[in-house]
Amino acid sequence: MTKSSVRNICIGGSGLTLVIFLVLTYLTHASFPERTHPENISEEVVWGKKVWEKHVCIDCHTLLGEGAYYAPELGNVITRLGEEGVREILEITAEHGWGGTRRMPQFDLSEKDIDGLVEFFKWMNNVNASNWPPNKEG
Amino acid sequence: MKYQYESQQVAYPFFVAAMLLFAGQIVFGLIIGAQYMWPDFLFPAIPFHIARMIHINLLVVWLIFGFMGSTYYLIPEEVEGELYSVKLAITQFWLFLAGGVTAVVGYLFRWHDGREFLEQPFIIKVAIVIVVLMFIYNISMTMLKGKKRTSTSIVLLIGFIGMALLYLFAFFKPDNMIVDKYYWWLVVHLWVEGVWELIMAAILSFLLIKLTGAEREVAEKWLYIIVGLTFITGIIGTGHHYYWIGAPEFWQTWGAWFSVFEVLPFAAMIAFSFDMLSKKTRSHQNKAAILWTVGTTIMSFVGAGVWGFLHTMPQINYYTHGTQITASHGHMAFFGAYVMIVIAMISYAVPNLRNQESLNQKAEVIAFWTMVISMLFMGLSLTGAGIVQVYLQRILGMPFMEAQEHIALFYGLRFFFGITFTLGLGIYLYDFFSSAKSRTKG
Ligand code: HEM
Ligand code: HEM
Ligand SMILES: [Fe+2]
Numbered sequence: 074m075t076k077s078s079v080r081n082i083c084i085g086g087s088g089l090t091l092v093i094f095l096v097l098t099y100l101t102h103a104s105f106p107e108r109t110h111p112e113n114i115s116e117e118v119v120w121g122k123k124v125w126e127k128h129v130c131i132d133c134h135t136l137l138g139e140g141a142y143y144a145p146e147l148g149n150v151i152t153r154l155g156e157e158g159v160r161e162i163l164e165i166t167a168e169h170g171w172g173g174t175r176r177m178p179q180f181d182l183s184e185k186d187i188d189g190l191v192e193f194f195k196w197m198n199n200v201n202a203s204n205w206p207p208n209k210e211g
Numbered sequence: 212m213k214y215q216y217e218s219q220q221v222a223y224p225f226f227v228a229a230m231l232l233f234a235g236q237i238v239f240g241l242i243i244g245a246q247y248m249w250p251d252f253l254f255p256a257i258p259f260h261i262a263r264m265i266h267i268n269l270l271v272v273w274l275i276f277g278f279m280g281s282t283y284y285l286i287p288e289e290v291e292g293e294l295y296s297v298k299l300a301i302t303q304f305w306l307f308l309a310g311g312v313t314a315v316v317g318y319l320f321r322w323h324d325g326r327e328f329l330e331q332p333f334i335i336k337v338a339i340v341i342v343v344l345m346f347i348y349n350i351s352m353t354m355l356k357g358k359k360r361t362s363t364s365i366v367l368l369i370g371f372i373g374m375a376l377l378y379l380f381a382f383f384k385p386d387n388m389i390v391d392k393y394y395w396w397l398v399v400h401l402w403v404e405g406v407w408e409l410i411m412a413a414i415l416s417f418l419l420i421k422l423t424g425a426e427r428e429v430a431e432k433w434l435y436i437i438v439g440l441t442f443i444t445g446i447i448g449t450g451h452h453y454y455w456i457g458a459p460e461f462w463q464t465w466g467a468w469f470s471v472f473e474v475l476p477f478a479a480m481i482a483f484s485f486d487m488l489s490k491k492t493r494s495h496q497n498k499a500a501i502l503w504t505v506g507t508t509i510m511s512f513v514g515a516g517v518w519g520f521l522h523t524m525p526q527i528n529y530y531t532h533g534t535q536i537t538a539s540h541g542h543m544a545f546f547g548a549y550v551m552i553v554i555a556m557i558s559y560a561v562p563n564l565r566n567q568e569s570l571n572q573k574a575e576v577i578a579f580w581t582m583v584i585s586m587l588f589m590g591l592s593l594t595g596a597g598i599v600q601v602y603l604q605r606i607l608g609m610p611f612m613e614a615q616e617h618i619a620l621f622y623g624l625r626f627f628f629g630i631t632f633t634l635g636l637g638i639y640l641y642d643f644f645s646s647a648k649s650r651t652k653g
Contacts, residue, residue: 076432080362083439090446090469097447097465101393104459109389119386126325126384132260137456138533139392140327143247143259145611146533174612175250178258193388200389203463205455205529208608 108201121193124186133177135211137202143175146211151198153209159194163187214563216287218294223564224304225280226557230643232273232311233550237633239266244629247622257319264323264330265315270545271328272311277553278410279307279346282367284560285417286350289364290357295349303345310338326391328399329381336381343375362431363420366438367413373406389457396452403544404445404515408476411511411552412437418504418559419484423491433483440476448473451523455532463525470523474516477548480508496568499575500559506583507551514543514590530605535618536597543590554639567649574642581635589628596621 105111125131130147131140137148150159165171167182182190214220242262245252253262287294294300314335317323323330331339350368354360380397416430450466484505495501518540522531531537562569569575596618603614 074432076362076428076435079432079435079439083435083442086439087442087446090443093465094446094449097450097461098393100461101453101458102390105387105389105457108457108459109387111387114386122386122388123325129260129264129323129325129327129330131325131327132263132330135533136388137392139452139456140533141260141263142533142535142538143243143263170255175246175259175615176254178255197388200457202455202457203460205532207530207605210604210608210610210614 110196110199113196113199115192117189117192118196119189120185121189121191121196124182124189125193128180136197137200138205144177146206147194148197148200148202149206149209149211151194153211156191156195160187160191163190213566214284214288214560216293218297218300219284219287220564221294221297221300221304222280222284222560224301225276225283226561228304228308229273229276229280229553229557230640232269232276234636234640235315236266236269236273237629237636239263239269241626241629241633242266244622244626248619248626261318261321265318267328268318268330269311269315272307272314274549274553276307277549277556278371278414279303281414281553281556281560282346282350282371284556284564285414286353286364286367287357289359289361289417290354291359292353292357295352295356299345299349303342303349306338306345307342310335310342326384326395329395331381333382336378340375340378343371343378347371347375361427362434363413363416366409366416366434370406370409370413373409374402377401377406392456393453393458396449400449400452401445403548404448404473405441407549408441408445409438411507411548412441412476412480414552414556415480415483415504415508418500418555419487421559422495422497422501422504423487424493424495425487425490429490430483430487433479433486437476437479437483440472440479444469444472444475451528454525454528467524471520473523474512474520477508477512477516481512484508497559497562499569499572499579500555502576502579503551503555503558506579507547507555510547510551510583510586511544512547513587514540514545514547518543518590518594530601531597534597534600534605535593535621536601539590539593539597542593543586546586557643561643562646565647565649567646570646571642574638578635578639578642581638582632585628585632585635589625589632592621592624592628596625 133141133144135142135146162171163182164187166177166180167187170179171177239262242253242257243259243266246259283294283300314331317332318330322332324332350371354364354368377398380394383394385391412434416434419425420427420430447465448470450462451470453462453466522528522536522540558570558575599618599621600614603609603617604611
């Protein structure tokens with residue numbers, strides 16, 4: 074094969090896969106109303122996501138398996154600890170941090186922040202993640 | 212071999228900055244490696260999440276410094292003409308350095324955004340885009356002005372343009388976390404398994420032509436094979452990140468069938484380097500540069516290709532997703548592909564820029580083996596950690612923190628190989644900076 078025919082296959086193949094990718098992206102968006110329930114993204118959930126980002130929780134924890142691997146999975150934390158359990162941990166964190174060995178630093182979390190995070194976790198808990206994680210420990 | 216165009220000298224500060232920030236990256240790697248064993252270390256002054264974002268942001272910034280330096284070095288020789296504007300390159304250098312250092316210092320004072328790898332505050336993100344646009348403009352103008360337009364230079368330019376365009380997704384922060392995650396990967400995956408592979412392949416092609424003297428025709432055909440394989444497997448291969456984050460199940464088919472072939476561009480890079488070596492027409496005296504160049508093709512095949520392949524099937528990824536297996540692969544892939552290609556270029560270009568034969572060959576070879584073996588064993592330690600974690604936590608259902616206690620031994624091993632890695636880097640840096648004294652210009 075000559076250099077230019079290799080180049081043409083390269084360009085054609087890349088273009089074709091890009092088109093397939095765009096189609097799959099479209100289909101993914103079409104599935105989101107059912108899989109993620111955007112109608113449940115209340116103001117609290119939006120606020121919760123902002124608080125999540127303000128303190129970069131993702132750089133210690135995973136959320137649906139993505140993030141850092143230093144602290145437990147939180148996508149299913151409501152299933153694991155229950156709403157009250159999560160709230161209690163966040164309240165203690167706001168006071169002086171949480172944990173025995175590896176510790177979560179003290180974060181300034183207002184009542185509104187804690188409500189937001191809890192609602193955010195509740196919404197995450199209902200996302201259809203294809204049966205992941207394998208068990209409640211995440 | 213001496214450099215051929217005066218403006219190539221502008222590459223030098225980029226390489227120096229890259230090396231210094233690399234040292235910083237490793238200091239913060241050691242800090243978080245230590246915190247895995249002694250969680251109270253530096254707590255709460257520098258908590259884990261802050262040190263981790265510095266570790267990874269410094270990595271990405273110094274690699275980009277390395278890519279830019281490599282480009283400024285090779286473009287004039289490729290297109291046979293001076294750089295369009297040395298002044299623009301210098302301005303761009305200081306702006307990028309200022310932006311990078313501000314971001315890292317800011318992190319220490321909790322000035323950051325909230326998504327993994329994209330922690331840069333908005334204004335820093337804007338600065339990054341401006342810097343990259345200045346760079347792309349400079350390179351494009353140089354290519355337009357130059358005598359020749361080689362495939363190597365075109366692939367390199369496409370790599371950088373793709374990198375800038377994909378980074379625009381970093382500005383998209385929808386309220387729906389699942390949509391957020393979906394587009395986040397267009398920056399992260401399509402950088403390292405897309406456009407960065409083009410940059411790597413182009414630098415590799417330049418180095419192999421220079422080091423072996425083999426024909427350009429041969430190299431450029433390989434280059435297109437690698438680029439084609441990268442995009443054809445890697446674009447839909449993004450789907451290997453969409454299995455469990457709320458996206459539809461069809462990704463388990465598409466993502467798997469394309470991403471298992473993502474090993475091919477890395478295999479092609481090995482074949483490329485051996486083909487070129489077998490056709491060599493000269494014996495280059497800079498053996499260290501050859502070692503790093505061939506080394507990067509093999510180590511990227513192992514770290515990205517093989518370790519990526521191991522957990523890319525949904526049947527396996529279901530259990531390994533987001534465990535130390537991921538960290539193991541992340542380290543070996545970044546090191547084998549991008550760290551090593553930048554060091555290969557530095558080992559080749561920096562002595563030329565200083566009118567030296569080469570860096571100290573003996574020190575370079577010792578540094579090479581120390582760093583490569585350390586990273587290999589660090590990766591294996593994390594793989595061990597990951598296997599135990601998967602078994603205890605994912606299969607037996609043991610709580611996360613309890614499972615972590617059983618992994619302590621592997622974290623100790625990782626830290627140990629982190630130290631030996633640092634020694635290897637120390638040797639390299641000592642040689643890099645001490646040999647600068649005998650630099651002669653002109
Ligand atoms: C002294 C050597 C090093 C040590 C001790 C070290 C330690 C660590 C630790 C503890 C983490 C965090 C893992 C987690 O999230 O729980 C990490 C992440 C990371 N490090 Fe290093 N590191 C070192 C060198 C390197 C080098 C040389 C590279 C690049 C080649 C690198 C690239 C990364 C990347 C890409 C991540 C993110 C991984 C992921 O998200 O899966 N590190 N490192
Ligand atoms: C040089 C190229 C590559 C680099 C630098 C790289 C780096 C990384 C990093 C840093 C992550 C962790 C991302 C996170 O924090 O969530 C990751 C994840 C992953 N990589 Fe790669 N990678 C490369 C190539 C590949 C290839 C060729 C494959 C195989 C097909 C692959 C398969 C995967 C998979 C399946 C994951 C997700 C792991 C999980 O589910 O937790 N990677 N990669
Ligand atoms: Fe990927």
